[in-house]
Amino acid sequence: MTETSTSRQEALSQYGGVSLAGTGASSGTGTLRVHSGGISWRAKETARTVDIDKENLLSLRWIRGARGMQLVCVLRGDNTNRFEGFREQDFEVVNESCKEKLSLEVKRAPQPIKGWNWGDAELRGRALIFHSAEGVDAFDVPLEEVSQVQMPSSSEVALEFHVDDTAAKTDECLVELRLYVHNESHAADLYKGILKSAESSFTGESLINFVDMPLLVPRGRYEVDLYPNHLKLHGKSFDYKILYTAVTRMFLLPKPDEAHITFVVSLDPPVRQGNTLYPHLVFQFQKDEEVDAEFALTENELKSRYPNLVGVSGGATWEVFSKILRELTKKPLHSPISFKSHRGQSAVRTALGANDGYLFFLENCMFFVNKPPTYIRFEDVEMIEFKRMDLERRFDLQITLSSGHSLLFSNIDRPEFDNIYTFLEEKRLPMSTIKEAFKRQRTPAEQQDDNLDDEDDEQEEEEEDEDFDPNKKIEESDDEGEAGSTQDKSESAESAEEEEEEEEEEEGD
Structure with a gap:
């Protein structure tokens, strides 16, 4: 050749x-x-x-x-x-x-061309094959691309797919597929078969298990299994499998009530529940709750594979769980350090829209919990404005981001203003007005008027107390009751005498 x-x-x-x-x-x-x-x-x-x-x-x-x-x-x-x-x-x-x-x-290979959307679903190896009503293969789904399998109802099987992290923002990707199976037993068998095949992409054995873990977002109590490369959440209605590569950062936030610790896990891509996306998992722990969990590893295996986790399995639940997850994910764990409110806490109480919660001030960001969990990086802040400063007890904090989106945190206690302003000023964040412009100084005349109004109110209350004498009414009612009872006794005696006279007359006759 x-x-x-x-x-x-x-x-x-x-x-x-x-x-x-x-x-x-x-x-x-x-x-x-x-x-x-x-x-x-x-x-x-x-x-x-x-x-x-x-x-x-x-x-x-x-x-x-x-x-x-x-x-x-x-x-x-x-x-x-x-x-x-x-x-x-x-x-x-x-x-x-x-x-x-x-x-x-x-x-x-023959292909259906009529566009019918019903047929038969078959598991063939590690693929789901959908046969059209014409008897030919309509499409197939590689099960290694399935991230979640749910049964929204007894006759539905919902498949959610891994998000392609290499896709461009303008690309359209299939994220969910739902199959309706009229036979409930067939639907259950199909669900179990898909679940078993989809599990193959999550390899390894569970290292440690935590039961009855409280989540605020998505709400519910879940059993959490930590694996070498992913974590699994098993709830009453939904299950989630999350690769550690999807974890971007974590936050450990002590709530001002001094009774709870909030632990936030940020995800990219987020987990999905129907049409709702959850970019943050929000755990809430009792501060004094303790756990004594055991690793499914021998002492030598634990020392060789995870030397930083030796002796970490016992203690406060929030501390044990956060340390283990931090070691497995190798992602940063953020906590408030320098900011203190006027009560000495790491957050202030406020509301985002109609949702009441806490705004935490960290070293390079702000975070609002519980709903919706909102992460605000300092580098994304375009402008900060203090609103409604004419009110005596409350004020609002409006944050405009570089994307043009604006967040309004309302009803913050007025004593928190000095600490918030000082902290944001130290972080060199852009603010629209200087501090002195927001201080509301009350003149001596205003204070004197307030004192006079208070004295008038006290005097009116004393006069009302003198006019109102409940004991007097009680005595009058008692006298009336005694008079009424005496009259009733005399009337009953007269009626008794009349009856005796009538009886004597009848006997005489």
């Missing part, structure tokens, strides 16, 4: 403008090459590559996709890889290349 013919065959075995379908679609287009060792794909703009060994290939299918024709590679272990972006006329060339290099024929 000449060098020219060899290079021509190599060119015919390479296909440009091909992208990886599924969660890898955001990697962009690349080049797919069919060679004697298998199939390789390399992205053009990123360093992502996919290599499929010839020994792992079971079959090849040709179907129509969203961005042209797709080459579906069915692998051992019930896995699949999809490459899309081919043209219809590329089929003959791709088929010849696969026959020559891989000894496999590319088969055209």
